Amino acid sequence: MNDKAKIPVGQEAIEKFGWLRAHRFLLLRRASQIFFLFLFLMGPWLGIWWVKGNLSGSLTLGVLPLTDPFIALQSMLAGHWPELTALIGALIVGVAYALIGGRVYCSWVCPINPVTDGAHWLHEKLGLQKGWQPKSGTRYWVLAMVFVVSTLTGTIAWELVNPISMLNRGLIFGMGFAWAWVLAVFLFDLFVSRRGWCGHLCPVGTFYGLLGTKSLLRISAARRADCDDCMDCFAVCPEMQVITPALRGTSEDTPLILAPDCTNCGRCIDVCAMDVFEFTHRFDDTPAPGREGRTRSQPASRASRAA
Amino acid sequence: MSAANRKPKAMDRRRFLQDSARGIAGCAVAGMGLAYLARDARALPAQAIRPPGALAENDFLASCIRCGLCVRDCPYDTLKLAELGVDGPATGTPFFTARDIPCEMCDDIPCVAACPTGALDKGLDNIDDAKMGVAVLIDQENCLNALGLRCDVCYRVCPVIDEAITLELSHNDRSGHHAIFMPTVHADKCTGCGKCEKSCVLPGEAAIKVLPMRIARTEAADHYKLGWEDRNPLVDELIDLPDRLPGPGTDNLVAPGGYTPDALPDPSMEGGFSPSFQLPGTGGTGQ
Numbered sequence: 001m002n003d004k005a006k007i008p009v010g011q012e013a014i015e016k017f018g019w020l021r022a023h024r025f026l027l028l029r030r031a032s033q034i035f036f037l038f039l040f041l042m043g044p045w046l047g048i049w050w051v052k053g054n055l056s057g058s059l060t061l062g063v064l065p066l067t068d069p070f071i072a073l074q075s076m077l078a079g080h081w082p083e084l085t086a087l088i089g090a091l092i093v094g095v096a097y098a099l100i101g102g103r104v105y106c107s108w109v110c111p112i113n114p115v116t117d118g119a120h121w122l123h124e125k126l127g128l129q130k131g132w133q134p135k136s137g138t139r140y141w142v143l144a145m146v147f148v149v150s151t152l153t154g155t156i157a158w159e160l161v162n163p164i165s166m167l168n169r170g171l172i173f174g175m176g177f178a179w180a181w182v183l184a185v186f187l188f189d190l191f192v193s194r195r196g197w198c199g200h201l202c203p204v205g206t207f208y209g210l211l212g213t214k215s216l217l218r219i220s221a222a223r224r225a226d227c228d229d230c231m232d233c234f235a236v237c238p239e240m241q242v243i244t245p246a247l248r249g250t251s252e253d254t255p256l257i258l259a260p261d262c263t264n265c266g267r268c269i270d271v272c273a274m275d276v277f278e279f280t281h282r283f284d285d286t287p288a289p290g291r292e293g294r295t296r297s298q299p300a301s302r303a304s305r306a307a
Numbered sequence: 308m309s310a311a312n313r314k315p316k317a318m319d320r321r322r323f324l325q326d327s328a329r330g331i332a333g334c335a336v337a338g339m340g341l342a343y344l345a346r347d348a349r350a351l352p353a354q355a356i357r358p359p360g361a362l363a364e365n366d367f368l369a370s371c372i373r374c375g376l377c378v379r380d381c382p383y384d385t386l387k388l389a390e391l392g393v394d395g396p397a398t399g400t401p402f403f404t405a406r407d408i409p410c411e412m413c414d415d416i417p418c419v420a421a422c423p424t425g426a427l428d429k430g431l432d433n434i435d436d437a438k439m440g441v442a443v444l445i446d447q448e449n450c451l452n453a454l455g456l457r458c459d460v461c462y463r464v465c466p467v468i469d470e471a472i473t474l475e476l477s478h479n480d481r482s483g484h485h486a487i488f489m490p491t492v493h494a495d496k497c498t499g500c501g502k503c504e505k506s507c508v509l510p511g512e513a514a515i516k517v518l519p520m521r522i523a524r525t526e527a528a529d530h531y532k533l534g535w536e537d538r539n540p541l542v543d544e545l546i547d548l549p550d551r552l553p554g555p556g557t558d559n560l561v562a563p564g565g566y567t568p569d570a571l572p573d574p575s576m577e578g579g580f581s582p583s584f585q586l587p588g589t590g591g592t593g594q
Contacts, residue, residue, distance in 0.1 A: 043379070049379070052375075052376055052379040052380075053374040053375055053376050053379070054373075054374055054375055056372045056373050056374045056399075057372045057373075057374030057376065057423050057424070058374060058376075059376055059421075059423070065423055067372065067374075067423060067424075068372070071372045072372070072424075075369060075370055075372065075424065078368075078369035078370075079366075079369050080366060080369040080370035080424070080425070080426075081425075082370065082423070082424040082425060083422070083423060083424055083425035083429065085423040085424075086372065086423040086424040086425075089423060135326060135329075135330070137326065137330060138330060138333075141330040141331070141333070141334045142334060142337070144334070145334035145335075145337060145338040145341070146341070148338060149338050149341045149342050149345065152342065153342050153345035153346065154365060154366075154368070154369050155345040155348065155349075155368040155369055156368065156369065156371075156372065157341050157342075157345050158341075159372070159373055159398075159399065160341065160344045160345060160348055160397065160398065161341065161344065165373065165399065166391065166398070166399075169373065169375065169388065169399050170390075170391075172375070173375050173378065173387070173388045173390075173399075174387070174388065174390050175390065175391075176389075176390025176391040176392050176393040176394070176398075177390070177391045177392030177393065178390070178391045178398070180391075180392075181391070
């Protein structure tokens with residue numbers, strides 16, 4: 001870590017590239033989240049029924065069926081074999097996310113993402129402690145628990161509490177008290193556990209993460225040799241553990257961020273003033289030399305500071 | 308850390324076991340909560356009616372993904388998705404309230420066609436075969452027809468008129484010279500659409516209500532033989548039951564109270580009638 005770490009996150013990139021470029025993927029993501037919500041709201045609000053349904057299942061232009069594969073899987077475990085329409089829909093969604101990265105759902109589509117991002121923003125503003133940080137394996141335990149409960153009770157268990165569908169369905173079909181669930185997630189992330197819900201517990205994200213383990217679309221720390229240890233990418237990344245192997249790797253290690261936890265949100269690309277990161281595909285083998293002769297204790301930067 | 312380096316295996320095992328125990332315990336608690344909710348979700352309120360073709364409630368909760376496509380394709384806005392804490396059914400599942408908007412029983416059953424998962428059974432191709440519930444004349448004390456008036460509205464609006472609801476004529480004992488036309492539901496024809504409940508002219512609740520099959524119907528008493536429907540004898544050969552001849556026994560009309568062979572009563576009563584018992588307080592033997 002060096003002195004630059006004390007500058008506000010992304011400040012350098014804003015000064016270097018301008019505010020817009022330093023927020024392009026954040027803005028694109030928000031646009032995407034609004035777009036996918038608006039698709040469903042066009043019907044009830046404007047009477048344009050291009051897309052019917054919600055994120056659990058939908059029908060686009062009367063021909064394209066889409067189904068949440070996580071829900072379809074729970075349904076099968078609960079003892080119901082869905083009709084072909086739902087199976088085709090689940091297959092389409094599953095293949096799409098397997099290609100572009102399962103957790104692209106989390107950062108580009110999921111309506112809870114702005115909620116937890118908002119909680120994190122406030123968390124940082126208030127300078128709160130990070131709180132309870134569940135172990136990295138916890139989310140897999142939660143996922144297993146959902147499958148077990150679905151099997152034993154014969155219900156699509158997670159849909160009884162899933163804040164994602166509560167919010168999405170609530171906005172499209174009528175909210176009831178589902179807002180309380182959303183508020184609970186917000187407060188949990190704000191006071192109990194920093195990045196707790198999306199980053200450590202949500203089984204939907206875990207499922208999509210597993211789905212995209214071998215996805216094509218990946219972020220690469222292609223110019224990692226230029227990294228000046230400002231730590232902005234770590235500060236902005238919701239799953240910061242995924243960066244280290246790629247960014248801090250030696251020349252032999254791949255610069256690709258291959259961890260399934262990476263949501264392909266692109267914020268690391270936004271905030272990096274040295275333009276280290278880029279979107280690429282998993283077979284990109286452009287040589288990306290690691291940083292030579294530099295260790296984490298940073299003797300070089302210490303020397304430059306002393307000078 | 309150095310201790311861990313010296314004995315990495317023991318520490319790893321201990322840590323692994325501890326973390327696993329913590330994970331399993333935490334998820335077991337959360338899972339029990341979730342399982343409780345799953346059980347609770349099956350308690351469908353009596354007046355929430357599932358769309359036509361809906362699987363039985365247990366199977367429905369395994370198959371309905373709560374996408375709302377049935378709601379969108381319902382041309383009469385009958386269906387809605389249950390809202391958390393407002394409506395009774397499991398959150399996000401489709402239902403309707405007959406008193407608000409009943410099912411209009413579309414011939415093409417668009418809600419069933421829209422369902423992607425089969426939670427609404429595609430096997431239902433004739434809406435007259437639907438069994439969303441069954442109408443029950445639940446308040447016979449306030450039903451106008453039951454009071455002897457000619458309201459007849461539930462009977463008139465029934466899409467399966469004269470089959471699902473008939474008017475059964477009976478004598479009006481109150482007036483002594485009028486009739487009562489009792490609305491009578493025949494469950495095998497009733498689809499549970501709820502038009503009768505919607506149309507009941509009583510203020511507030513309806514006198515006739517659609518109830519789920521599980522509440523409105525029981526199983527027939529299969530251990531009883533309905534002799535007027537099934538005229539075949541229980542066994543092929545006639546069983547020769549003992550005849551009731553004069554003699555000891557409760558049905559012996561000739562000699563009430565029984566007889567002894569030496570005091571056989573005279574069937575022609577020539578010796579005059581002499582009761583075999585005495586009323587208390589009349590004293591002595593009979594005159």
